[in-house]
Amino acid sequence: MAVEIVDELLRGDAVPEDWTVAIETAVADRRPDLGPKDRNRIVARVIERVNDRRGLSLKKSHLHRPPAAIPPLRDAEWPPQAMEIIHLRHRLDEMLTAAGRSTLGADLPRLILACAALRGGLCRLEGLHALARAVGSGELTLTGADAFPNLVWIDLDLQIAKGTQQHTNTNPGSEYLRWFPDVTTLALIDRWRRLGPLTYHVPSSPAALYTDMLDLLGAPELKKQVPATRFPLVALAALEHVSGVALPVSVEAVASGHSVGLSVLPETWDALCTRGQPLKEPPDTRGAARTAQPQPSRTPKSAAPRPAPADHAKAQLLEALKECLDTHAATSSVKGRKAMSDALQTLQQEAVGIWHSLEALVSWYRTLLRNGDKPRTVKDYHSIVGRHVLAVMTEDDPRNLTPEALRDMFEQVLARSSYANPAHPLGRLAHFARHAERVLDWPDADFSGFGDQGKASATFVRTAALPMAIYPEVFDAILQTTDLSPDMAECYAVAFALVAWGGLRIDEAHGRVVDDIGTDLTVFVHATSSHGLKSEAARRLIPLALFAPPEVVAQVKSFVARRATVPDKTRDKLLDLGTLFPGDRFDTGTFRTLLQRTLGQMLGIAVRPHDFRHTLISALQLLFHLGADAVDTIEAVSGWNAKRQKRIRHALLGVCPDPRRAPRQISALAGHRDLSAISGTTYCHLTDLALGCLIQSAEERLPASVAARWLGLNRRSLRPFIDDNDTVRLEDLRGPLVNKMDIAWRTTRTGQLPSPEPRVAKPVRVTPTVVHAVLKMAEHDTDTLTIADQLNIMRDQVTHMLATAEDLMAATTQKKGARHVGAHDQDRPNWPVARFADQPGEVRFLARLLADAETLPPENMLKWSMVVLTHADRHRPCLRFLGAPAAQNWLELFPKAFPKSSLDILIRFPSDVTPEAAEKAWCTAIGAKGNYQTESSGHGTSVCPTAPGLIMLRKVSKKAKESRSFSTLRRAAFCIAVTCRVTDEA
Numbered sequence: 004m005a006v007e008i009v010d011e012l013l014r015g016d017a018v019p020e021d022w023t024v025a026i027e028t029a030v031a032d033r034r035p036d037l038g039p040k041d042r043n044r045i046v047a048r049v050i051e052r053v054n055d056r057r058g059l060s061l062k063k064s065h066l067h068r069p070p071a072a073i074p075p076l077r078d079a080e081w082p083p084q085a086m087e088i089i090h091l092r093h094r095l096d097e098m099l100t101a102a103g104r105s106t107l108g109a110d111l112p113r114l115i116l117a118c119a120a121l122r123g124g125l126c127r128l129e130g131l132h133a134l135a136r137a138v139g140s141g142e143l144t145l146t147g148a149d150a151f152p153n154l155v156w157i158d159l160d161l162q163i164a165k166g167t168q169q170h171t172n173t174n175p176g177s178e179y180l181r182w183f184p185d186v187t188t189l190a191l192i193d194r195w196r197r198l199g200p201l202t203y204h205v206p207s208s209p210a211a212l213y214t215d216m217l218d219l220l221g222a223p224e225l226k227k228q229v230p231a232t233r234f235p236l237v238a239l240a241a242l243e244h245v246s247g248v249a250l251p252v253s254v255e256a257v258a259s260g261h262s263v264g265l266s267v268l269p270e271t272w273d274a275l276c277t278r279g280q281p282l283k284e285p286p287d288t289r290g291a292a293r294t295a296q297p298q299p300s301r302t303p304k305s306a307a308p309r310p311a312p313a314d315h316a317k318a319q320l321l322e323a324l325k326e327c328l329d330t331h332a333a334t335s336s337v338k339g340r341k342a343m344s345d346a347l348q349t350l351q352q353e354a355v356g357i358w359h360s361l362e363a364l365v366s367w368y369r370t371l372l373r374n375g376d377k378p379r380t381v382k383d384y385h386s387i388v389g390r391h392v393l394a395v396m397t398e399d400d401p402r403n404l405t406p407e408a409l410r411d412m413f414e415q416v417l418a419r420s421s422y423a424n425p426a427h428p429l430g431r432l433a434h435f436a437r438h439a440e441r442v443l444d445w446p447d448a449d450f451s452g453f454g455d456q457g458k459a460s461a462t463f464v465r466t467a468a469l470p471m472a473i474y475p476e477v478f479d480a481i482l483q484t485t486d487l488s489p490d491m492a493e494c495y496a497v498a499f500a501l502v503a504w505g506g507l508r509i510d511e512a513h514g515r516v517v518d519d520i521g522t523d524l525t526v527f528v529h530a531t532s533s534h535g536l537k538s539e540a541a542r543r544l545i546p547l548a549l550f551a552p553p554e555v556v557a558q559v560k561s562f563v564a565r566r567a568t569v570p571d572k573t574r575d576k577l578l579d580l581g582t583l584f585p586g587d588r589f590d591t592g593t594f595r596t597l598l599q600r601t602l603g604q605m606l607g608i609a610v611r612p613h614d615f616r617h618t619l620i621s622a623l624q625l626l627f628h629l630g631a632d633a634v635d636t637i638e639a640v641s642g643w644n645a646k647r648q649k650r651i652r653h654a655l656l657g658v659c660p661d662p663r664r665a666p667r668q669i670s671a672l673a674g675h676r677d678l679s680a681i682s683g684t685t686y687c688h689l690t691d692l693a694l695g696c697l698i699q700s701a702e703e704r705l706p707a708s709v710a711a712r713w714l715g716l717n718r719r720s721l722r723p724f725i726d727d728n729d730t731v732r733l734e735d736l737r738g739p740l741v742n743k744m745d746i747a748w749r750t751t752r753t754g755q756l757p758s759p760e761p762r763v764a765k766p767v768r769v770t771p772t773v774v775h776a777v778l779k780m781a782e783h784d785t786d787t788l789t790i791a792d793q794l795n796i797m798r799d800q801v802t803h804m805l806a807t808a809e810d811l812m813a814a815t816t817q818k819k820g821a822r823h824v825g826a827h828d829q830d831r832p833n834w835p836v837a838r839f840a841d842q843p844g845e846v847r848f849l850a851r852l853l854a855d856a857e858t859l860p861p862e863n864m865l866k867w868s869m870v871v872l873t874h875a876d877r878h879r880p881c882l883r884f885l886g887a888p889a890a891q892n893w894l895e896l897f898p899k900a901f902p903k904s905s906l907d908i909l910i911r912f913p914s915d916v917t918p919e920a921a922e923k924a925w926c927t928a929i930g931a932k933g934n935y936q937t938e939s940s941g942h943g944t945s946v947c948p949t950a951p952g953l954i955m956l957r958k959v960s961k962k963a964k965e966s967r968s969f970s971t972l973r974r975a976a977f978c979i980a981v982t983c984r985v986t987d988e989a
Contacts, residue, residue: 005048024082031232084229085240092121092241094220112138112203113219115191123185126238127260128209133159139205148276148749150639153737156183181266183695186737190714193744235259247702251628263684265466274606276749278472332382343378360396391416467614468621468688472642480601504551506619509612518572520563524548541674592786620686627665628693704730767796769985771853775978777804808981845971852975855899865983867896871976887928
């Protein structure tokens with residue numbers, strides 16, 4: 004197709020006025036169904052061929068460069084079609100003047116859409132179509148907030164055609180957009196609502212809507228000169244040339260659909276508008292803002308690695324996998340990717356029959372390489388998620404599991420890794436775990452529908468912008484927490500300051516050494532002996548004191564000054580107090596728990612540490628866009644007063660602020676590469692608010708009589724706004740218009756938010772079920788604070804249970820099972836491998852044992868459990884008794900544990916006892932329902948009057964519908980023994 008377009012353009016002697024515009028128009032006319040990326044790719048090919056054949060030096064299209072790198076679209080930079088759009092805008096203005104206060108009948112909904120496109124900045128045709136659907140249904144909700152005076156918005160759900168979607172913050176095929184109308188469009192909407200429901204037939208597609216708009220304005224021939232695909236590129240020219248709106252480059256790119264402009268999701272937006280007080284219910288059923296689907300809550304857990312099993316063969320396989328990943332991770336060539344794939348295939352063949360989980364995991368890595376991922380991505384995947392797959396799946400073959408079981412395992416992996424950024428290729432597992440119908444195809448599934456590999460695929464981005472005005476309250480709440488010592492609480496509060504006001508990643512904050520913090524609180528982010536960098540661009544300086552409030556700056560300076568007394572300031576971590584208070588260490592899981600307990604409960608939403616980076620970058624971009632023209636709006640978002648805003652602009656943009664420095668400063672503060680597309684798109688979520696504020700500041704002026712006619716206002720009400728020339732600035736009339744409209748308002752809170760109620764230290768009854776839950780979470784390296792929060796028990800009780808379990812393990816089960824060293828350090832208990840993880844099919848058996856044990860007398864519980872722990876180990880799935888009376892006494896301690904009919908009893912009779920006599924003695928003591936077998940022990944005499952015996956369990960009981968094993972029996976006995984000891988000591 005590129006060759007045909009070149010031949011068509013070069014045919015004849017005519018020379019286009021603008022080659023680039025002519026090429027883009029030709030491509031758009033031939034293939035209107037292509038998405039922006041594919042269309043831009045063809046344009047680049049055509050430009051290259053035209054340059055070769057005509058000897059030109061045309062620049063390739065910059066359609067998909069980062070917003071900061073797009074040249075300003077000003078005056079002469081606008082393509083020729085922009086003049087046609089400007090003429091179209093003048094036709095719209097003439098129609099508004101002619102219409103006046105008349106009803107316009109059925110044309111009023113069409114006029115609303117035309118006004119939104121040419122005056123309101125809603126130039127994306129998908130957005131116009133979403134507005135048309137709302138108008139057609141008669142349900143058009145207007146919402147405002149005290150935090151943003153006179154600004155009103157409408158939440159729109161865009162339907163994106165397959166193959167043209169670049170991004171989404173909701174679901175594939177749709178996109179969430181918040182639109183701030185101009186005053187003229189608001190006046191038309193108010194007139195439409197007062198007239199009652201008007202019949203309006205919504206066009207079938209955005210292209211049909213565009214045709215209908217041109218017909219309304221009497222310019223149907225314009226469709227050939229400005230196709231529907233070109234309209235968003237040039238529609239903003241009307242705002243600049245007629246309304247006088249000075250649009251920054253990145254705002255233009257987002258409004259026209261070139262860049263990823265993500266609107267903040269409703270629940271977070273409500274908290275932002277009210278400065279920290281989200282609405283639990285809408286103010287009224289008709290005018291309430293739409294609420295998004297609640298996000299599934301995730302249990303914050305530590306991302307600690309799980310050590311490899313002690314088995315020598317498995318250890319060798321893991322070492323070979325690590326060597327393979329390290330060897331090839333530095334290359335991104337096709338040859339290097341193939342070499343890594345071959346090495347993984349060899350490793351997979353060696354793992355067959357030895358370790359099913361590793362075999363499947365290596366197959367997953369090979370699938371990633373086949374789908375185009377780089378070796379470095381595969382290595383990163385293993386460091387973040389892959390090792391948790393091995394820890395959770397243990398001995399199970401994932402190919403033999405049901406979809407539900409495998410999905411549950413994936414959810415455990417995600418919870419343990421604390422990695423839920425689906426925009427990155429490493430996050431595909433998160434989406435894959437939620438699609439049970441495809442889960443059985445793992446690990447050989449086709450992942451073209453996940454991540455950003457396919458042409459028609461969507462990138463999932465979570466949007467977050469938290470109200471920075473309440474950050475000081477969160478800082479104080481963490482500082483005053485009672486679950487931690489005062490020194491550790493201050494440590495976590497300083498970590499919050501680094502993340503919230505410095506925009507550091509959580510691992511960057513944890514990796515800072517004492518010497519990285521300057522006396523002026525300039526934070527030096529770099530690689531240390533214990534912390535690497537995500538990329539070379541992450542090496543940077545952060546002026547923390549520039550963004551944080553004075554009281555927080557003073558607290559952090561005091562903390563840093565006291566930490567500066569450590570012997571080695573270049574190696575001692577700032578947030579680890581081990582050198583001063585042995586045993587006190589910073590834990591990321593505890594930090595996430597504190598955030599959710601404080602800020603999450605204040606706002607009623609889920610909060611991640613990474614959200615603070617997005618919030619800081621969004622606030623800075625808003626500050627750079629609006630400058631000194633929207634001080635109140637910026638303060639509502641960031642909490643910075645006018646003096647601090649001016650100080651930040653001077654520090655980052657110069658004394659005479661130069662907006663061209665803004666994109667590079669944003670990328671540098673975020674730790675991204677220079678002019679990164681990530682910084683300017685997926686990190687900035689308030690571009691829609693910036694566009695609304697810029698339109699509100701437009702300098703368009705009209706005669707007072709014309710303005711009153713347009714807006715349907717009484718001319719006498721305009722007197723305070725009329726100047727000496729009998730004209731008014733149109734946007735100055737927004738206040739009187741908004742005051743008379745029916746709008747759902749978000750009220751800004753006054754005073755402080757109620758701090759989360761401190762957890763009342765009420766001891767709970769310790770039961771075997773509670774002990775099992777605590778030990779299972781501790782085995783996954785979950786910190787004690789998170790365990791106490793999740794199980795709603797005292798932290799002291801959790802610590803007591805873990806200490807008792809470690810003592811009991813060392814005393815009674817030291818040789819009863821394999822052991823490994825704790826994940827983080829030697830201070831963690833050495834849990835046996837997979838001791839407390841639920842075995843598939845035996846959950847019911849374990850739960851019944853733990854529940855029934857609560858009804859036993861404490862002495863019976865302890866005796867029964869100690870017999871199991873001292874008579875059984877993982878090598879022998881049975882209990883050995885010297886005789887039938889001893890076995891009978893043990894069974895009578897806990898008769899509900901299992902019926903005697905479920906026992907397999909092997910009697911080992913000596914030479915002085917006949918097999919018949921031995922079996923009769925056991926049948927008399929135990930009962931005749933057991934399955935008895937006899938064998939000779941070879942001994943001459945018997946110590947007990949009856950022969951010794953081995954008691955085993957039948958694995959499956961069809962009648963009881965439960966599976967049993969001695970490993971589950973030992974697990975239950977251990978939990979029961981811990982319960983008895985904790986209860987006795989209490």
